[in-house]
Amino acid sequence: MSGSVFFLHMAGAVALLLWATRMVRTGVERAYGNVLRQRLRQTLGNPVLAALTGLLLSIALQSSTAVTLLVGSFAGLGIVTGLSGILAVRGAEVGSALVVKILSFDLTLLVPLCLLFGTSIFLATERRQWRQFGRILVGVGLLILSLEMMGEASEPLRQSTIVPIIVGYLSSDPITAFLLAAVVTYLFHSSIAAVLLLTTFAARGIVSPELGIVMVLGVNLGSSFIAPMLTRSSPPAYRVVPLGNLLMRGLGSVVLLVAFIVFAPTLEQLGSDPADRIIHAHIAFNVLILIAGIPLSRLILKATEAIVALQSPPEKDKEEEPLLAEASALDASALDNPHQALANVTRETVRMCETVEFMLCRILELYEKADRKSIDALAAVDDTVDRRHAAIKLYLARITRQDMTEEDSRRCQELLGVCVKLEQVGDIIVRNMLAHVEKKMERGVEFTEEGWRELASFHASVLANARLAFNLLVTQDTETARELVMEKDRLRDVEKETSQRHFERLRQGTEQSVETSSIHLDTIRDLKQINSLLATFAYPVLEERGLLSGSRLKPD
Numbered sequence: 325m326s327g328s329v330f331f332l333h334m335a336g337a338v339a340l341l342l343w344a345t346r347m348v349r350t351g352v353e354r355a356y357g358n359v360l361r362q363r364l365r366q367t368l369g370n371p372v373l374a375a376l377t378g379l380l381l382s383i384a385l386q387s388s389t390a391v392t393l394l395v396g397s398f399a400g401l402g403i404v405t406g407l408s409g410i411l412a413v414r415g416a417e418v419g420s421a422l423v424v425k426i427l428s429f430d431l432t433l434l435v436p437l438c439l440l441f442g443t444s445i446f447l448a449t450e451r452r453q454w455r456q457f458g459r460i461l462v463g464v465g466l467l468i469l470s471l472e473m474m475g476e477a478s479e480p481l482r483q484s485t486i487v488p489i490i491v492g493y494l495s496s497d498p499i500t501a502f503l504l505a506a507v508v509t510y511l512f513h514s515s516i517a518a519v520l521l522l523t524t525f526a527a528r529g530i531v532s533p534e535l536g537i538v539m540v541l542g543v544n545l546g547s548s549f550i551a552p553m554l555t556r557s558s559p560p561a562y563r564v565v566p567l568g569n570l571l572m573r574g575l576g577s578v579v580l581l582v583a584f585i586v587f588a589p590t591l592e593q594l595g596s597d598p599a600d601r602i603i604h605a606h607i608a609f610n611v612l613i614l615i616a617g618i619p620l621s622r623l624i625l626k627a628t629e630a631i632v633a634l635q636s637p638p639e640k641d642k643e644e645e646p647l648l649a650e651a652s653a654l655d656a657s658a659l660d661n662p663h664q665a666l667a668n669v670t671r672e673t674v675r676m677c678e679t680v681e682f683m684l685c686r687i688l689e690l691y692e693k694a695d696r697k698s699i700d701a702l703a704a705v706d707d708t709v710d711r712r713h714a715a716i717k718l719y720l721a722r723i724t725r726q727d728m729t730e731e732d733s734r735r736c737q738e739l740l741g742v743c744v745k746l747e748q749v750g751d752i753i754v755r756n757m758l759a760h761v762e763k764k765m766e767r768g769v770e771f772t773e774e775g776w777r778e779l780a781s782f783h784a785s786v787l788a789n790a791r792l793a794f795n796l797l798v799t800q801d802t803e804t805a806r807e808l809v810m811e812k813d814r815l816r817d818v819e820k821e822t823s824q825r826h827f828e829r830l831r832q833g834t835e836q837s838v839e840t841s842s843i844h845l846d847t848i849r850d851l852k853q854i855n856s857l858l859a860t861f862a863y864p865v866l867e868e869r870g871l872l873s874g875s876r877l878k879p880d
Contacts, residue, residue, distance in 0.1 A: 337473035341517050347463030349385045355456030374408040375415030382419030391416035392551040392566050400562030406625045409565040414614040421607040424519045431468045438465030474524045481530050498538045505542030515547035519606050526598040536602040541577045548573040560632045568628040576613045654719045662728040669739050676712045677794040680746050683753050688783050690761045709750040716743045738864045745857045756850045760843045769839040778822050786855045793858040805862035812859040819852050
């Protein structure tokens with residue numbers, strides 16, 4: 325086999341591995357994402373449970389990076405502490421390493437079974453959860469198939485005359501091998517794929533266990549850079565957990581590389597098979613970093629927060645976000661072309677959505693820490709929402725009606741309704757929730773830890789639903805519309821549970837709960853109202869496809 329043919333086969337196998345991993349992850353997120361997020365929020369208050377939950381979630385999603393981003397967003401919203409977030413990510417890294425071990429077994433028989441049953445389930449039903457379960461099975465089947473393809477593609481390398489030279493050089497230069505593995509892993513955006521590729525080479529006798537372990541340490545370094553790079557433009561609070569993982573895991577890989585080179589330990593305890601030694605070294609490294617991370621987490625957190633603070637822009641620029649610029653998409657020259665004019669309105673409405681999203685994100689920060697300047701600045705943002713709402717209404721009224729199709733008329737009414745709802749959301753944030761912030765600031769009271777976690781969790785759900793609603797405005801996707809309506813029903817139940825827990829704390833006489841009771845309950849009510857307004861974005865989509873019932877009342 326020529327070199328070009330080998331690289332083509334290997335590239336195809338790696339591409340299939342990455343695609344299969346993504347299929348499994350998206351299937352799990354779509355079918356069980358909300359449940360997993362709720363479980364994660366409930367357990368992240370306990371550091372030990374946080375690590376265990378991170379481990380299990382990483383196995384389910386087959387990606388420690390996905391868990392890192394999720395936990396980082398929770399920490400950014402104040403749902404969890406940075407300490408618990410860092411430990412949860414450490415558990416996720418161990419879970420990711422265990423996935424490699426699971427996939428190293430002979431699972432050949434599962435390929436036809438997963439593909440057959442997964443495809444059958446996906447095609448046989450329209451139920452969302454079952455279709456996603458079918459997607460997961462197909463993804464697992466393709467994942468195992470990709471490993472077989474990598475093994476077959478690498479077989480001819482045994483007879484290659486060039487490979488021993490390259491491997492020999494890397495064996496004599498562990499620093500280069502370490503950095504090469506880090507770069508490849510970052511390009512793959514998957515430590516699982518990188519380690520599986522290494523184990524494939526080791527099983528074929530192409531890579532020695534010693535070189536494999538050096539490169540595994542490089543894999544861990546490269547993988548630790550992925551989440552910080554993906555969140556580099558996020559608000560500072562969202563970057564703490566990913567950067568903390570980089571400091572702990574990245575520095576750990578460098579320290580252990582030096583120790584491995586200096587002391588050259590024997591590898592008998594890692595197993596007799598070369599592939600097993602690499603996998604066990606990968607697991608052992610992440611378990612060791614988890615154990616070391618328990619006493620070192622507070623120090624790492626302080627260092628991370630200091631680094632993030634140095635990277636953050638000046639505080640005075642926070643309110644001057646580019647998204648609040650006053651440029652308009654409402655081109656008057658397009659008024660005689662209804663289709664083009666409605667496209668302009670859609671663009672302007674999306675910008676209005678971005679402004680409301682900014683307000684919704686910012687309001688929770690003010691609940692935690694507020695001053696008069698920040699309160700006035702957010703109130704001024706609502707003026708922008710009002711101006712855009714008024715401009716869109718006038719523009720819609722001026723569109724030439726005589727050339728408007730039935731579809732354009734329907735879209736016109738839909739966009740008008742969306743703008744009205746967005747304006748109402750802005751009013752709730754400014755007139756109601758900002759008033760609660762002022763009351764809390766004037767009284768100098770604080771929520772209980774449990775109460776704040778409940779508020780932050782409820783806010784995170786509403787914010788996630790808001791983003792679904794804003795996406796739906798553009799995509800008009802039926803599945804997204806269904807999910808938005810189902811989330812409305814779920815949040816109704818969550819609100820009842822939250823109120824019950826709050827009243828339980830009142831019965832116990834918790835002083836902080838008594839002091840913040842009205843603010844807590846009113847905030848939950850306001851967030852629920854915002855969620856209900858945004859859920860109405862789904863109704864036109866469902867109604868158009870005949871998926872909306874006329875009334876929720878039971879027939880007599």
